Structures are given as C-alpha cells and as structure tokens.
Amino acid sequence: MQVQVVDYRANDAAQKFVESLRTTGFGVLTNHPIQQALVEKIYQDWYTFFTQAEKQAFAFDPEKQDGYFAPEISETAKGHSKKDIKEYYHVYPWGRIPEQLREDILSYYKMASDLASELLDWVEKYSPADVAKHYSEALSNMIMDTPNTLLRILHYPPFDGTEEPGAIRAAAHEDINLLTILPAANEPGLQVQAQDGEWLDVPSDFGHLIVNIGDMLQEASQGYFPSTSHRVINPTGENSGKSRISLPLFLHPRSEVVLSKNHTQASYLLERLRELGVK
DSSP states (O other), X not given: OOOOEEETTSTTHHHHHHHHHHHHSEEEEESOSSOHHHHHHHHHHHHHHXXXXXXXXXXXXXXXXXXXXXXXXXXXXXXXXXXXXXXXEEEOTTSOOOHHHHHHHHHHHHHHHHHHHHHHHHHHHTSOHHHHTXXXXXXXXXXXXXXXXXXXEEEEXXXXXXXXXXXXXXXXEXXXXXXXXXXXXXXXXXXXXXXXXXXXXXXXXXXXXXXXXXXXXXXXXXXXXOOOOEEEOOOOGGGGGSOEEEOOEEOOOOTTOBOSSSOBHHHHHHHHHHHHXXX
C-alpha cells in the first residue's frame, strides 16, 4: 500500500489518482490549480487569529455548527476517550467569518470546491459500472449548490508539557463526507493506516494537495472506495514548540441527496455528529 503522488497535468492523472484512492483511500496531487501563495497567506493570517482574544467573539453555534471551537470543546474521535489537542474554526459561505479574513478564505473555498467537483467526476469516470449504478445522481451533481460543504481551519498549538497523557493532535478517525481536500500543512504529522494496521506517513511536501475518501463516498459506492483511518501524531524534539495549521475542505452533498438505501446526507451527518459528541 502506497499513496500515489500524481501530477494533475499528466494525461493519465485521473486514472492514477482514482487508483490510489481505491487502494489506499488517499491520493496526492502536484501541479494542481490551488494557489500556494493564497494558502500560505491563509495559514499566516489564521494563525494570528488563533493567538488573539477576538476568536472568543465567534464561539461556535451548536445548531449551525459555524464559528470557533475552543480546545475544551474539541472533538473526541469515535472510539476514543480523550479530546484531540486542537482548536478550529468552521467556515461556511453563509456563516460568520471575521471581516478581515473573509475575502481570502471565501476565495479559497470556491477554488477548492471547483477542483473537488472535477475530482468527483474523475472518481465517477473510473468507478466500475456495477458500482456507479448505485450512485443516486452524478457525484459532482451531489454537491451542486450545497450549503453543507465545510471548510475547517485547524490550529494544533505548540506543546508546553500540560497536555493530557495519551491525547494526540488528532486521534485515528475517518472523515464523514464525500472527499476531503487538504493542502499540505505547514508542519508534518499526517499518517494513514495500511490494511495490515501499520501507520504510514502521507506524502505531505509543502505544495502537495492531499485528497482522501470520506464515509459518505464509501456509503454511496457500497464500500468500493474505502474511507481510511488517519491521524495527526504529536510532534517531537524541536517541532514540539511549533504550531501546525491545517485547512481541510470537507465536501458534503445537499441534505436531501440519497447516499444509499439507509441514508441521506442529512441522516448520515446527524448520526456521526452525535458519535463525535458535538451535536
């Protein structure tokens, strides 16, 4: 098992990328359309936001799930007892966004969503016929005009020795959504679990774009595309004193989209949010 690094501009990019998703749950793109300069600016500007008291004015809305999530209300991964060591902010175009950060983050949101739509077309094109027949509509159509796609800005703070024993930055988990689009973070730590249980580093050179399958695509494909367990491990040595900023876009269908005979997007999301303890 090895996550493939694929040149987005290559003639066989779509086929190689989907093959990597199928075998590992992850794929990594280079030479992609996401502007690295914009990503770097967002990392710096939101790092500043997380260091300021202003963030408390945007405390998350339990119903809408937008805004700032402090470390004490951070997620506890399914099957784990300790909260992740992180804080984060949920951005939706319709939600609350600090005014000085709005333009760049919404520009990124649209840029990444447009690319994600293309990647869903790739996935559908290389889905076997007996898998694709179960899609209730075209995969890229599932996200058309959706209000549900979530952009999360994550801040993993530096370690100062007061961390709860046994807690890590992001405990092993699977994502809820269709696909997750993630520019490589400013610090390492992302790992994916192989079929034999071994944890492998995901290729995360700065400038790489990391994409992984979520549970909703696994559900829609009847398990053909695997939602693979991944985690962010704690830093060691001199890296312990560094913050880590991450920018995952969680691609969600419209609420009424049928994923399978068991679930719509809305019913699946509610079930998982309750498991995570944030709903």
